[in-house]
Amino acid sequence: MLTPLPTAVPRLLDVVLDCRRYPDGDMAYAASLLDPLDASELAQLRRTTTLSHVARAPAFRCVSCNGPLLVRTDSVRSSRELGGRRARFYHARNSRAVGCLFNTEGGMTPDAINARQFEGRQEGARHEALKGGLINVLHRDAEVISVATEQPVIADRRFRRPDVLAMLASGDRIAFEVQLASPQMATIVGRAQFYADTRIALLWVMDKAQLDASLPLQGFQDIYWPQGGAVFAFDDEALAESKRAGALRLHRVTVTQVDNRLEWTSELVGLDAVQAFLGLDLPDRHPGIAADPLARALLDALARGDSRAAGAAFTLLAHSCGVVDLVWHDAQQDGFDRIVPVLVTLLTGHKAAPSGYADDAAAAILNSALEAPSLRDWSRVVAVVGNSTVEAAGRMARRSTWDKVSRNLRAIGQAPQRADALEQRWRPVLKRLFPRLPD
Numbered sequence: 001m002l003t004p005l006p007t008a009v010p011r012l013l014d015v016v017l018d019c020r021r022y023p024d025g026d027m028a029y030a031a032s033l034l035d036p037l038d039a040s041e042l043a044q045l046r047r048t049t050t051l052s053h054v055a056r057a058p059a060f061r062c063v064s065c066n067g068p069l070l071v072r073t074d075s076v077r078s079s080r081e082l083g084g085r086r087a088r089f090y091h092a093r094n095s096r097a098v099g100c101l102f103n104t105e106g107g108m109t110p111d112a113i114n115a116r117q118f119e120g121r122q123e124g125a126r127h128e129a130l131k132g133g134l135i136n137v138l139h140r141d142a143e144v145i146s147v148a149t150e151q152p153v154i155a156d157r158r159f160r161r162p163d164v165l166a167m168l169a170s171g172d173r174i175a176f177e178v179q180l181a182s183p184q185m186a187t188i189v190g191r192a193q194f195y196a197d198t199r200i201a202l203l204w205v206m207d208k209a210q211l212d213a214s215l216p217l218q219g220f221q222d223i224y225w226p227q228g229g230a231v232f233a234f235d236d237e238a239l240a241e242s243k244r245a246g247a248l249r250l251h252r253v254t255v256t257q258v259d260n261r262l263e264w265t266s267e268l269v270g271l272d273a274v275q276a277f278l279g280l281d282l283p284d285r286h287p288g289i290a291a292d293p294l295a296r297a298l299l300d301a302l303a304r305g306d307s308r309a310a311g312a313a314f315t316l317l318a319h320s321c322g323v324v325d326l327v328w329h330d331a332q333q334d335g336f337d338r339i340v341p342v343l344v345t346l347l348t349g350h351k352a353a354p355s356g357y358a359d360d361a362a363a364a365i366l367n368s369a370l371e372a373p374s375l376r377d378w379s380r381v382v383a384v385v386g387n388s389t390v391e392a393a394g395r396m397a398r399r400s401t402w403d404k405v406s407r408n409l410r411a412i413g414q415a416p417q418r419a420d421a422l423e424q425r426w427r428p429v430l431k432r433l434f435p436r437l438p439d
């Protein structure tokens with residue numbers, strides 16, 4: 001889906017609600033619904049779409065106005081296509097759709113469609129220039145296998161159009177979000193959550209020329225402090241250097257507080273530094289553990305025993321998964337701050353909190369946690385994580401460890417209230433940190 005074949009017709013409605021299975025509809029790409037259809041399937045879809053509309057149970061609805069959609073086709077002669085690649089969705093005559101931004105397709109050029117797709121976002125000329133420069137240099141970078149702009153990405157009945165979406169040779173995807181205005185907290189956490197859900201790495205990109213004015217703004221501080229004071233920026237210099245190098249060059253900006261001032265330095269770095277920043281390069285990167293900057297900030301702080309830094313990272317991470325009512329104090333009260341490093345150890349086999357244990361003394365670390373009365377009620381979570389990979393299952397199955405796990409599970413079975421409460425309270429955050437946990 002990253003670089004679909006160009007369709008024969010420009011599609012304004014490139015994401016629609018497919019209501020054929022559920023009345024509320026699943027978000028779906030028009031391209032994946034229409035492009036694969038052969039001539040016969042296209043005719044069938046047009047028929048069922050019209051029939052369902054007449055029956056007042058539309059098969060497809062608009063993501064913007066929720067109005068019913070029908071399928072229209074360009075002629076075979078003009079499009080040189082028989083099947084669904086000459087088809088697009090359009091609004092059925094419907095009062096609700098009158099004001100819909102997506103409701104005037106007739107005669108629109110692709111540029112006009114693009115302009116409309118911003119839907120109220122004020123995309124200034126500078127934003128366009130920086131975005132265009134990024135696209136230009138990403139195309140030149142040998143490590144990048146495809147680049148898309150404003151292409152919809154769907155996750156969990158939401159969609160976003162990342163400014164630039166790049167797929168790397170490694171298979172990792174990076175969404176570059178060019179941010180010129182100080183973002184609201186809701187924007188920051190919404191994007192962090194969305195991209196975590198889609199397993200796409202999110203990279204905020206600032207305007208290097210505006211750093212002195214932008215860095216003190218709270219919205220940008222809310223981005224770079226939880227990233228360890230680091231943030232990336234682009235400008236004409238980075239563009240020129242990228243062109244010279246034939247590969248992406250970004251400014252990596254490091255911010256520090258000196259007395260009551262912000263100071264920053266920057267250096268031009270390549271995609272390898274971006275990958276390292278996003279946790280995409282770690283050879284021992286564990287697929288079961290989130291590696292984005294927020295998750296790493298929290299896990300690194302826990303590994304160092306830096307409670308203050310862990311608390312700061314925790315607040316943003318919790319917000320990024322929609323949890324707004326839990327604070328670091330709750331995490332400490334519940335033992336969340338102590339069980340998370342244990343879960344990391346269970347998955348990786350390595351120490352993830354300061355202690356006297358050797359780095360690879362996983363069994364001793366697990367056993368000591370399982371013996372701690374205050375952590376006993378986490379044992380069901382330990383068991384779930386322990387069953388999530390072959391390596392973790394091996395660690396949990398060691399006799400001394402399994403005896404403690406099963407003993408604790410029996411105790412929880414007799415008095416499950418606290419374990420139930422812990423799991424319910426912490427599930428979204430645990431799922432954020434350990435994305436492979438079952439739902």
Ligand SMILES: [Zn+2]
Nearest residue numbers: 062064065100
């Ligand atoms: Zn609409």
